[in-house]
Amino acid sequence: MYAVIEGIDTAGKSTQLNLLKSKYPKAIFTKEPGGTELGTKLRVMALNGEAKSKVAEMFLFMADRAEHIEQVIKPNKNNTIISDRSIISGIAYSTQLKIDQLIELNLIATDNTLPSHVILLELTPEELKYRLSQKENDSIELRGIDYLLNIQNRMKETIKKLNINYIFIDASLKIEEIEMKIEEFMNGK
Numbered sequence: 001m002y003a004v005i006e007g008i009d010t011a012g013k014s015t016q017l018n019l020l021k022s023k024y025p026k027a028i029f030t031k032e033p034g035g036t037e038l039g040t041k042l043r044v045m046a047l048n049g050e051a052k053s054k055v056a057e058m059f060l061f062m063a064d065r066a067e068h069i070e071q072v073i074k075p076n077k078n079n080t081i082i083s084d085r086s087i088i089s090g091i092a093y094s095t096q097l098k099i100d101q102l103i104e105l106n107l108i109a110t111d112n113t114l115p116s117h118v119i120l121l122e123l124t125p126e127e128l129k130y131r132l133s134q135k136e137n138d139s140i141e142l143r144g145i146d147y148l149l150n151i152q153n154r155m156k157e158t159i160k161k162l163n164i165n166y167i168f169i170d171a172s173l174k175i176e177e178i179e180m181k182i183e184e185f186m187n188g189k
């Protein structure tokens with residue numbers, strides 16, 4: 001199983017991943033960007049806003065993704081892999097290009113490997129506003145609420161277009177309710 005937790009910033013991905021870690025002690029927990037040695041360097045460059053060109057920034061994330069697939073996902077294809085973000089974020093956050101074009105590019109990066117389970121935590125505008133007000137924001141999060149809601153829509157569109165097995169969960173539910181829905185989905189219920 002290659003399961004991924006997706007959602008815009010503050011959707012609750014880390015919270016749920018921490019719970020999954022105790023439930024799946026043998027699973028491989030990984031993330032994009034930054035799941036490999038090269039990826040940790042690319043992550044710093046991408047998140048510090050070092051690239052002046054949006055296209056350059058996209059390729060930093062895509063280089064991270066290619067390395068991650070090769071080094072982490074493919075060698076563990078017979079294990080349970082649970083990843084914080086994936087190709088879905090890659091496509092959704094690259095707002096300068098069309099989704100269909102991005103699917104082609106990203107499938108090159110992943111050598112056509114796709115997640116088997118996508119869990120999308122979906123925020124309402126009100127909840128997003130509240131959660132962003134509670135934290136210090138990095139350069140991507142500082143782009144604002146409308147920007148992030150557009151990304152969230154692009155995530156949903158991408159998931160549907162890729163025709164992957166998915167669940168959309170209301171991120172404003174209680175932490176334990178979300179946890180239960182994720183467990184049911186991963187167990188195929």
Ligand SMILES: Nc1ncnc2c1ncn2[C@@H]1O[C@H](COP(=O)(O)OP(=O)(O)O)[C@@H](O)[C@H]1O
Nearest residue numbers: 009010011012013014015131171172173174175
């Ligand atoms: N279901 C929830 N209800 C209310 N607050 C939540 C919920 N899940 C997470 N949070 C809070 O929202 C903030 C962002 O959560 P986090 O797990 O760090 O999100 P992400 O990893 O997606 O950025 C944290 O302060 C966290 O405690």
Ligand SMILES: Cc1cn([C@H]2C[C@H](O)[C@@H](COP(=O)(O)OP(=O)(O)O)O2)c(=O)[nH]c1=O
Nearest residue numbers: 009032033061085086089090091093140141
């Ligand atoms: C995977 C990916 C993430 N991102 C963005 C989403 C996030 O704002 C940021 C890094 O995600 P994340 O690791 O979730 O950041 P944090 O742990 O600080 O919450 O990079 C892209 O712009 N493109 C991508 O391809």
